[in-house]
Amino acid sequence: MTSIRHIGGVPTARQDVVWQPWPQRVAFVLGVILIVRLVSLWFNTTELFFDEAQYWVWGKEPAFGYFSKPPMLAWIIGAFTGVCGDSEFCVRLMSPLMHTATAFAIFVLAAKLFDARTGFWSAIVYATLPAVSLSSTLVSTDVPLLFFWAMALLAFVYFEETGKLKWAVMLGLMLGAGMLSKYAMVYFLPCALIYSFSVSERPHVLGRPGFWLALAIGALIFAPNVVWNLQNQFATVGHTGENIGWDGRLHFARFAEFFGSQFAVMGPILFGIFVVAIFRLIFEGMNRQQLYLLCFSVPVLALIIVQSLLSKAYANWAALTYVAATVLVTDLMVNHIPEWWHRTSMWVHTTVFAMLAIAVAFSTPGSLPLPDNIRPFDRMHGSREAAAELADQVAKGQYSVVMVDNRRLASLMIYYMRERPEKIVSWRWNEVPDDHFELTRAYQDNPGEPVLYMTSRRNPYEIVSQFKDVELLGDTKPPTGFIGHVWFYALRGFAPDGAGAREEG
Template structure:
């Protein structure tokens, strides 16, 4: 696999520390680093003569065209907001240092976008393709630092066209800023290890800190760094140097306001993160682990993930030095950790997304080093096909269905119709407020009824809140009545027991694509009695 001829090269001035050239970060044959076994003289993968001269300009043209396609996709999308997206938008109306299930950066970004181009789905989702393009640029800069601009071009193309990135570019999620700050932190780390300059220590600390405010998964960066220190003596100086302490100090200082917010709100976000891990359930689920691991072939691409597995196996057997060692340390431990998490309980396919920043650099470098033109071309075509399928499906969502009657977009269809139906019921019944008993319904109604003045409350069971809306807008004695209850349940049970008057108004079925639908039930409630 990826066979090639060995190639020796000349000495490089790209080092972990300027005074010591015995363990270099660069592995490009022309740079004289320690390339993986079997590396060969690099040759062009695809003819790029039609692009402008210089790999920077080539990357600008490619990323510009790709970003235009993705922006057009979100502009013409036939999908409604997924309820997580609607929830993030609701958070952005009340800027804070934390929210029930996530730290605050996602809400800040959405608020900034809405101030620029409005509150429509296209404007909010445009954050994703723009930030993924910025992350691709950072991948280019990182790879250029470790190898050269030509390697950087192909690594950036790999990352930008990953199937997971193509899917992520059609919606807004916390992974979008997380990947950006993860890539930037890797670049700052490489600069710090090369120069030991204080400015890169400060930059790394600030980047990691903001990354933690984007998503707590940024903490995996310290896992990668710890494994790298274990395997690379050249990085261990950070353990005893003030520059390493500066990284921790700045990251902690930026995270501190979110910690204080959690203290004030019963550690809501930390508790939710622990609940997601779900270690209180049955431990030992090999099927979950296999499903998660298998899903990575879809997230990273089937050929590229296979190359990553092969590279890990070769590195364990033969040992690779920098920069391949560095790149593996920030990819493989995260994937293994989340696979273990999946075995113990559960894990979503995107939980290891940060691994694919350095993995993109690694597999691209291997393919270019070994002139694996066929592998690169095949993976590139597979990823373009995935991009075209995702873009086409997003634009024509609700108009197509898979064989067997399955609609892959059912979860992001029909929410606007539900909001309009709720608004009509509200107007016809002379209600004073709306209440729901689900986070998803609350989020969608808050977003799609944003241009009305309808108060929307969330039913809260006894005990601590289970989502942000239970925490911030539960029904109380001050909630205006009568209340229009919108629910998926035909029988409302304990909810009705807390009101003096309960009247069933009927039910209505709302389409969620050509084959799916949601049935909602409507009730008129009056005389709310708060629990003791």
């Protein structure tokens, strides 16, 4: 067995790298993939999911933080929609664009570590990962996070090799921007330390002033979000802690579910090769480049595996694993193992890419030739119909405010009622807010009457009992969608001391 402690030093570029014409080739192929995704996005018939609608709302309310996430995604969406408009296409536009930028960063990283041909294929493999193909049809915090992580990996390689100030500054900028995208960026620090402890040819990063400068720059960029959390009872930090949810037991079924999901995230062949490579490289030996990539992938995956055992872990929580893992596995497929592994994997990923690009344009129920019980896009419809019914109810009365009682309804109704003047507020259930809308637009903070109340609760006694006059106006149930059955009430006489209605109207 080869000890990784003595494998060597800093990843360096191979001296025989021939760059031309690989940059032009990767730009062309990534450009074709991007064009296909933009056309698909233009014809995408899915409505925004409630998380996407919430991010859009955040983008309209610039701040240094939000209840469940730091602000980078909201800023980017705000910038795009400020220029492009507020359609679903414009809200999601940043995803295919940023994934393309991430793929190009991976090209440069892999070319630096191995050669330009490996860089080319690493970029294409990343761009066609099943998770990236799916993510390009949506908008999520993982999109900017992956970009800044890839750029940080690239900056760290150059900083390790040269020690130059400009790379320390770039590393700090990427760390700070990544932390403003998602707190998972903090994984970069332990990964960097593990790598530095595993090599011996250069001084440890903790003994190098440039690394501390990078950390200081990152902390300075991240500081406004820390201040925002201080001013808002550490809302984002608390939400992140609640998501961890350890209960002192081991959950092997959840671990199996998470681990199995990674074959879909990275692709069955790629993830299989990655898992085998982890053990073979550790026990049979590895070069410096492979060590670097393992140090920035395995610790992240291991941490989320532990999380899945102790509580739960969603499939995308290990997303940062697959920047370095993609380069590692691509190098193995292109340069070390039979070519048919690479060809088969690319065929699978290209098929998934094409199917998703076509499917989202035919997402309305009945448009795809699938059995009735297989309706993959059902949750992405129905919100527009529910908003139209809400608008009809508003038109029938003179209401001071429209109130909902959960963030799903709040985000979707705010988005799909965006052309109307009515203010939509949220009922705050507890003294401490449970979501962004309870934090920023709680009805109790500025009560108005009469209230048009929209709820997905069949018997919302806890709320209607706080009003003296309660009238059930009607209900609606879109045939598809995440919203489901909703009811409408007219409420008057807000009495928060509990002296309101004793029966549901």
